[in-house]
Amino acid sequence: MSDDIKELIRMANQIATFFQSYPEEEAVTGTAEHIRDFWTSAMRARLGRYASDNGNGVHPLVMQAMGRLQQAA
Amino acid sequence: MALLEEPDFGTPKRETEKTVTVQINGQTITVPEGTSVMRAASELGQDIPKLCATDMLNAWGSCRMCLVEIEGVRGTPASCTTPVREGMNVRTQTPRLEKIRRGVMELYISDHPLDCLTCAANGDCELQDTAGEVGLRDVRYGFQGEKHFAEAAEPKDESNPYFHFDSSKCIVCSRCVRACEEVQGTFALTIQGRGFDSKVSAGAATDDFFGSECVSCGACVQACPTATLMEKSVYDHGVPNRSVLTTCAYCGVGCSFKAEMQGDQVVRMVPYKDGGANEGHSCVKGRFAWGYATHKDRITTPMIRDKITDPWRKVSWDEAIAFAADRFKSIQQKYGKGSIGGITSSRCTNEEVFVVQKMIRAAFGNNNVDTCARVCHSPTGYGLKTTFGTSAGTQNFKSVEKADVILVIGANPTDGHPVFASRMKKRLRAGAKLIVADPRKIDLVRSPHVAANHHLQLRPGTNVALMNALAHVVVTEGLVDEEFVAERCEEADFTRWRAFVAEARNAPEALSEKIGVDPETIREAARLYATGKNAAIYYGLGVTEHSQGSTMVMAMANLAMATGNIGREGVGVNPLRGQNNVQGSCDMGSFPHELPGYRHVADTLVRGTFEADWGVPLSAEPGLRIPNMFAAALDGSFRGLFVQGEDIAQSDPNTHHVTAALESMDCIVVQDLFLNETAAFAQVFLPGTSFLEKDGTFTNAERRINRVRPVMKEQSGLSEWEVVARLARAMGYDMHYNAASEIMDEIARLTPTFSGVNFARLDREGSLQWPVNDKAPNGTPTMHVSGFVRGKGRFMITEYVPTEERTNRSFPLILTTGRILSQYNVGAQTRRTENSRWHETDVLEIHPFDAEERGIADGDRVSIQSRKGAVSLPAQISERMPQGVVYTTFHHPVSGANVITTEFSDWATNCPEYKVTAVQIVRSNQPSDWQVAHEEIRRTNYRTEPEPAE
Ligand code: SF4
Ligand code: SF4
């Protein structure tokens, strides 16, 4: 795993860790919106690709959030 | 303007609604109850001679110069200590008073040197003026007082680098002593001895000023009516003859100053009594440390080079700008629009910051703009916006005067925000209670006449746990302000939050071990905060610079809402901002996802107004944040960077990573005063302007927009905004302004919270606190008064998540970082002044036990090793540190404090976790590898080509 993707996973997981205190639906929305609002499209795309290819080490909420962002795109 | 001499009303203004009407010399005046006769007379324009009184201090009544006659009152009371009473009839000038005053003056002069013509205060001496006012013509006691003889006089105390103390001129009015106590709150001075033998002393008999407790704030110098305490610069150059009102460019307090000048030379900086932030007070930085502006290290000619190892070549502005634009354009051609970006600086004016972000969005065509606030207060923005609806503190500084309980978290105001600290200490001396949450025993915990009721000496990284524990007590002991919450906050969010903090795992007893504070102490602190009437939170980077920085800001906002401590004077959640214009640089759209005024780039409506005004389409995609820029530089997709007045190579975490990223870029443009650490990696250097050359505005921590006015012309020949506009034009975007005021007009046009702001109004009114618009035409000293900006306040769930940075056997100690009074940030300015005498090197503070365990003695050189790198520094054994925690500052580049900090950061904003790094400390007698390599870079990357022979 490249350092770059490791870093993105760490950041996304941290976001999910904050939102996981909320009921699942809100947590997924919170995580997805945060990533949408603050990340560049290149960063989102890279994590999105990793999540759909493999997803090892990615927080389940991030997996759902990325799915939702890809649908919206 | 000519020299601005502010009126001195003799005693402070009283703040009460009740008024009293009196007659003075036949004229009638109505003043607030408690006003002195002296002040009332002065407000009528009928000044009474005085020596020991000045309106920054409470009356003392010792000189007997200000006597008056009052109908029906026997004798001649002192007007400074006599409050007005309804119907009073006062006479300030009668033959009897004249005679007494002259007699008093004779006594003073009989023991005062008569070297007026050669005295440094000639023309600026109240003793001289008063002698003139009372018509002193001769001195019956002769001139035999011992102070008349130079040989008998004590030598001057010249130990302070900025002012001297010449006791032979002292009239023992004790204004200095009182200024140090009442205004500054340091209590460094005393009067020793009695009668003619009494004299002012800085502490113990042997102490000089430098060796004493004095923090060189200058309050005593300003209060002194004679030449006894006098700026050395006035001694050297003579008294100034014109003033320019401006704003300090150091910290987020944003003090107003009169730059007192001769020609275009600054003679001294004097704090301005009408300054809203400082009300006439100052600290050693703003008052004295301005000499860097004309320091010989300043670069005033543009420079370029092909490679960072080449020597710098001095060129014209046109050549430098064309060179930078060509490089940026060719990078974009090859690697795409998003391959370049820029960083704005919190040290620059709002206008300068605004044009840089505009250049990036409009000329570069992307949103790759970020600001140094990323590494300090970005969590404040996120946290307060989420809970309250605005990315800013809630109060003005004055509000602290109404606080009954003050909770200081992760801030060290006496060092970081000294003038605000003085205001806070004044309130504490008057009886407000104090809770300090900090791993270190900071000065506020115990200093003269101030003691914290509770010091919550928590472990670094456990802020959120502490807040949850405090909230638990509030919720479970029935201390919630139910009425406030019901009326002002979102119900569902509150209910959820209440259930969350009430869980047993959030009880002080459950968290106490993690936090490192006794549960009963936490309970008492919570009760005090919740029940002590007006409770105000003040916080600093010890809150934000954590992986849970944003969570912590929300946790504090929760606590304030739950106890109803928001929306009036004396309460609130108040960030103490680091640099002078952190608030402003954030307001000005320096974040990659936000246009000016904190509006998301994806908001089509808002973006549309900018597109229409700027005449270009703008990107709707958030750009790169600083850490993302570094990552993208290392993967080769980000290759050009414009850096405005910021030293990222020194101030950003994990130096190895940062410098590797900088080295890998094709074009770095640095706009700064000095060849800083980042400039070692730059190809273009564009000389910047110091605050003494700038025309614009700064916005301080209380959202106060203050004017910065030039006292001299730009040393480099161009303003910074003009340089940026030219670069934008060279990149193909037509940006043009005739004056800085036009930039503010554009800001006001495009930013609803600024719509009522313009230079003419600021010049008239002094300062304005945003929002200033139709709803708040005169600005907004207190936010969220009748409702939150977001509508209803939103409680957020703040689960405590320990940082990933853990101590273990190899790295058993936690390093935390901070700053000290005399130095400022990376030290580029203060290190180039005499302030360095107070702090010649950074040191590592370590608890005696941790030191002893490692065989470290005070002053030993030690190596600090983290998972990221190592540096070495001298150790200072310090009881202020708890066991297991070590501390350093980062004011000197060679210390390389960020060589050891990690890449961990706040979950919401990527604000780096400066405050927690696991380290090991060992004795060492040599510099670290990084420090050796750093020296080498200084040798190779800073060379300038020799000037061609004429
Ligand atoms: S400079 Fe400030 S701290 Fe020092 S003695 Fe004067 S008032 Fe006190
Ligand atoms: S040093 Fe100045 S202010 Fe202090 S007692 Fe002497 S004359 Fe007054």
Ligand code: SF4
């Ligand atoms: S550094 Fe801060 S406190 Fe000191 S004078 Fe400047 S603005 Fe005021």
Ligand code: FES
């Ligand atoms: S000024 Fe009133 S007693 Fe000195």
